[in-house]
Amino acid sequence: MTVQIITIDGPSGSGKGTLAAKLAEHYQFHLLDSGALYRLLGLSLKKQDLLEKLETHLEQCVHIASQLNIQFLSSEQGTKVLLDNEDVSQQIRTEEVGSFASKVAAIPQLRTALLQRQRDFAQAPGLVADGRDMATSIFPQAQAKIYLTASAQSRAERRVNQLQAMGLDVKISDILANIEARDKRDMEREVAPLKPATDAYMIDSSALNIDEVFKLMTTYIDKKLVN
Numbered sequence: 001m002t003v004q005i006i007t008i009d010g011p012s013g014s015g016k017g018t019l020a021a022k023l024a025e026h027y028q029f030h031l032l033d034s035g036a037l038y039r040l041l042g043l044s045l046k047k048q049d050l051l052e053k054l055e056t057h058l059e060q061c062v063h064i065a066s067q068l069n070i071q072f073l074s075s076e077q078g079t080k081v082l083l084d085n086e087d088v089s090q091q092i093r094t095e096e097v098g099s100f101a102s103k104v105a106a107i108p109q110l111r112t113a114l115l116q117r118q119r120d121f122a123q124a125p126g127l128v129a130d131g132r133d134m135a136t137s138i139f140p141q142a143q144a145k146i147y148l149t150a151s152a153q154s155r156a157e158r159r160v161n162q163l164q165a166m167g168l169d170v171k172i173s174d175i176l177a178n179i180e181a182r183d184k185r186d187m188e189r190e191v192a193p194l195k196p197a198t199d200a201y202m203i204d205s206s207a208l209n210i211d212e213v214f215k216l217m218t219t220y221i222d223k224k225l226v227n
């Protein structure tokens with residue numbers, strides 16, 4: 001049986017995470033949040049005091065990446081993420097851990113160490129894979145490839161709402177600066193930079209709500225999935 005794969009790539013705050021989860025539920029597919037893997041690795045290396053020493057302790061960092069002890073557990077409140085059996089679901093969503101992830105993600109050897117772990121998520125009947133390079137490097141064979149973007153300003157506004165809903169006190173100017181710095185790093189890195197696959201369906205969600213984007217996506221996906 002062919003495992004059907006839907007990839008959703010794009011910058012942070014474009015709504016990828018929410019839409020990927022909605023699509024996985026709609027099609028009853030598995031879900032890969034690849035950004036969470038980079039966040040978990042960033043957090044793990046930080047805890048071991050290695051984040052500032054990626055270049056000089058690369059071999060040790062690659063080993064940690066390949067042995068990363070993580071679990072994704074489905075619960076009523078969403079997916080619980082465990083690192084070394086500790087619940088870090090909230091912690092990995094912070095801006096701070098996002099910037100750890102972005103550093104880790106720029107190192108080719110660390111990306112390679114996480115590659116197979118990502119591909120292992122492709123199980124029947126299908127997978128929705130959310131990330132930056134899902135279509136361009138991890139699942140080039142995907143049946144449906146979507147690139148979801150939005151202006152930096154609207155992404156910053158959404159992020160502020162999300163973080164405030166989590167009870168965090170944040171300023172839009174800080175978040176916008178953070179998003180722009182992260183976009184630049186993600187787009188300009190040499191390995192697997194953030195860019196649309198040549199055959200991706202492009203959606204700009206700046207002026208669209210979640211339901212409108214979801215409708216555009218399912219209309220496209222329904223034409224692409226193999227019956």
Ligand code: DC
Pocket residue numbers: 012034035036038039098101102105130131132133134182186
């Ligand atoms: O999607 P996110 O914000 O959780 O991603 C965190 C960081 O990880 C982001 O700066 C880019 C990086 N990342 C990546 O390089 N490749 C992926 N497939 C997913 C995330």
